[in-house]
Amino acid sequence: MCIENKMKHRFTINQLNKNGYAVCKVENFKIFKALQNSFIKNISFPNSKNKTIEDVRKYFAKKNKAEINKSMINFITFNKNLSELMVKSFPNLIKELCGKELFVQRRAHTTINVPGKNQAKQVAHYEMISGISPFTYVIWAPLHEINDEGGAYHFDLKTSLKIMKEEEKKGLVNSSRVLNLMGKKKPPKLKFGEAIIFNPFVLHGNIPFNSKLARIACNVRFQSSSKPLLQKNTDYLKYYRLTS
């Protein structure tokens, strides 16, 4: 890895340690583009030949949640190697954070968020609520640029931990206080090839947005295999070795 790239990773990691999240850039654009193409090829929508990601976004923007869920069923083929494609898109950053020996989410997620008031809303939450290890990182990567409010917002680590500790004193987790945070933050705009990396203690979510296009993003969770697991095991994670 060249010195310039190392400096970039150092900056991202410093931001990640300080704020709990940071914007990172795709390192292997060829693989990330292949991931995007694989999505377009495998997602079920009419006349998919020679279509672009914008065509898919336009098509799904008019669909309701049930119709989208139906399309997602055909999607398992794409999801089979999505984790690998995601990890291989950011190999050096992941290696810097976790080393080469990893536990990676067995089936990475793809989310399609539809514009409109009654559509996309992911309530504010910590990734920790699912029982992943505290040593886990998440990379969230939209498959296109985001120039509206269809992205994801993140609270900084200090605020997230303050809320978490106050909740814990009351014996609560992800209470109505956290759920009511939804909509009070504006998601950042991102260029295609930019992603957000964050730790599992950072509160995040998304808000309803207005657009003619749906938002499509992939996300993957990973940790060093030398760090302890929590509740997730082989049901959720697989062993993966990064090759240089």
Place this chain on the structure above:
Amino acid sequence: MTKAIINTDMNIGPFKIPGNGQNMILNFYAERNKIKVEEIIPEPFMSDALATTQWTHKKKKLELVILCSIHQLPQKQNRVNSLIRNMKNVEFHFALENISGKGKKFLKSCIKEAKIFKNAKVIDSTKTSWSKLNKLRLKKK
């Protein structure tokens, strides 16, 4: 040729799944994957040899078996050898991991992965708190 689900001890690596829970998982997996189950093989508790399964295979020629997890595969070398020798032509499905395949290479890779996870450290989630988990994250950096 028979397609079967395999029910084992409730202690399955890191998971604790009672027998009826295993049956629910296995039957749901079979239904989702359009597999018609014809046989239920009960393995004795406190054994990971899958000896009953191998005996059933000799008698009934199994084509496909479904287990809950790769953690139900044997770890001792002589038992691994026996399983691979006798069942290399049988298709194995693991419902929780949602993986399937057959042959020596596939079974060996599943057993290896189960071993890696078996050797991984695990935080006891019944003896911790959110704050302690965050402290742990910072301490081990």
